[in-house]
Amino acid sequence: MIDRASVITVLDAILDPKSGQGLVASGLAKGLTVADDRAGFAMEVPVADAALYAPVRDAAEAALRAMPGMTRVSVILTAEAAPAQEPRRTAGLSSAAIDQTRAKAPVPTDRPAHVRRVLAVASGKGGVGKSTVAVNLAAALSARGLSVGVLDADVYGPSLPTMLGLSGKPGYEDGAIVPHEAFGLKAMSVGLLTGAGDAMVWRGPMASQALTQMLTQTRWGTQAQPLDVLVVDLPPGTGDVQLTLIQKTPLDGAVIVSTPQEVALADARRAHALFQKVNVPSLGLIENMTGDIFGRGGAEAEAARLEIPYLGDLPLTAAVRQGGDAGTPVVIAEPDGDVAHRFAGFAEAVAGALGL
Numbered sequence: 069m070i071d072r073a074s075v076i077t078v079l080d081a082i083l084d085p086k087s088g089q090g091l092v093a094s095g096l097a098k099g100l101t102v103a104d105d106r107a108g109f110a111m112e113v114p115v116a117d118a119a120l121y122a123p124v125r126d127a128a129e130a131a132l133r134a135m136p137g138m139t140r141v142s143v144i145l146t147a148e149a150a151p152a153q154e155p156r157r158t159a160g161l162s163s164a165a166i167d168q169t170r171a172k173a174p175v176p177t178d179r180p181a182h183v184r185r186v187l188a189v190a191s192g193k194g195g196v197g198k199s200t201v202a203v204n205l206a207a208a209l210s211a212r213g214l215s216v217g218v219l220d221a222d223v224y225g226p227s228l229p230t231m232l233g234l235s236g237k238p239g240y241e242d243g244a245i246v247p248h249e250a251f252g253l254k255a256m257s258v259g260l261l262t263g264a265g266d267a268m269v270w271r272g273p274m275a276s277q278a279l280t281q282m283l284t285q286t287r288w289g290t291q292a293q294p295l296d297v298l299v300v301d302l303p304p305g306t307g308d309v310q311l312t313l314i315q316k317t318p319l320d321g322a323v324i325v326s327t328p329q330e331v332a333l334a335d336a337r338r339a340h341a342l343f344q345k346v347n348v349p350s351l352g353l354i355e356n357m358t359g360d361i362f363g364r365g366g367a368e369a370e371a372a373r374l375e376i377p378y379l380g381d382l383p384l385t386a387a388v389r390q391g392g393d394a395g396t397p398v399v400i401a402e403p404d405g406d407v408a409h410r411f412a413g414f415a416e417a418v419a420g421a422l423g424l
């Protein structure tokens with residue numbers, strides 16, 4: 069366990085080149101967050117000073133990382149206020165673009181209270197079955213006896229309400245959002261806050277704000293009954309919005325979903341690169357919709373190239389689609405079926421990787 073006082077001591081040993089004082093003492097370190105095994109803060113400097121402070125950020129990051137027990141460090145240098153931007157769907161994000169967005173990113177959020185692990189399910193491309201995997205993986209983790217939540221962070225097309233048969237706004241109690249419950253899973257979706265069918269056009273900052281709220285203001289667990297794992301269904305793509313979301317979400321790992329097609333695999337590669345940029349481990353790749361139409365095996369070869377675990381494939385089957393449409397995930401509707409069996413395998417691997 070890292071304590072705040074020792075983090076401050078470490079940071080104050082690094083001097084602000086302008087004032088000559090320590091980073092905390094000088095007020096340069098803003099929004100310092102210390103939790104268990106991680107720490108983060110932001111430094112806001114005038115654009116002209118960005119180059120001067122880049123080595124200071126690096127030094128602070130290195131010093132924090134060197135603290136015993138520290139596993140995740142995030143020091144963000146903000147050289148200017150981020151202008152409101154329309155979401156840009158970039159095909160591929162160069163590392164320069166990522167660094168630039170990173171420099172403008174806001175302070176990372178705190179971890180949600182009483183949540184042990186946060187797992188992202190992501191894809192570089194839409195429509196590959198990310199939400200299907202998120203919901204069924206959550207159900208399979210729950211079947212292992214874990215307490216599980218699902219957060220639908222797909223601000224472009226929330227699908228959790230349909231897939232879990234949820235409706236109605238969530239309740240509020242003591243200033244917290246009370247999540248819905250379905251099949252033993254705690255569940256929240258932007259779709260429940262806005263009403264299904266609303267046109268969802270979010271700008272990057274709005275999207276990340278909505279996610280932060282659902283993440284940190286929802287009562288996922290309590291001190292007595294913490295949530296073991298929160299599965300977050302991220303919006304597809306590898307653009308700025310996705311980057312902001314994963315930067316602001318304290319993720320412990322990611323599962324990437326892809327179809328066997330070459331185009332989808334290229335997108336999966338980009339998704340992996342995005343997680344690498346922010347030091348979130350890719351815990352595995354799942355090939356979905358394997359079969360005659362899309363072929364098979366592409367994802368396994370890709371996982372080997374990327375050196376990430378291959379978790380297995382999920383064939384294109386009517387039961388999977390029907391489960392999603394009917395609001396009962398196939399893992400729950402057919403717990404002894406082939407699909408449930410496959411998800412049990414994915415869940416075993418993921419739970420192991422997360423230390424659950």
Ligand SMILES: Nc1ncnc2c1ncn2[C@@H]1O[C@H](COP(=O)(O)OP(=O)(O)OP(=O)(O)O)[C@@H](O)[C@H]1O
Pocket residue numbers: 191193194195196197198199200201222225227304356357358382383384385386388389390392393
């Ligand atoms: N293995 C499968 N077999 C049959 N149908 C599937 C399978 N996986 C997903 N589907 C269906 O494909 C459609 C898209 O799946 P899903 O919504 O999970 O994808 P997504 O990646 O979350 O899409 P989006 O990018 O829109 O969020 C859904 O109708 C779903 O039921």
Ligand SMILES: [Mg+2]
Pocket residue numbers: 198199200222225227
């Ligand atoms: Mg989806």
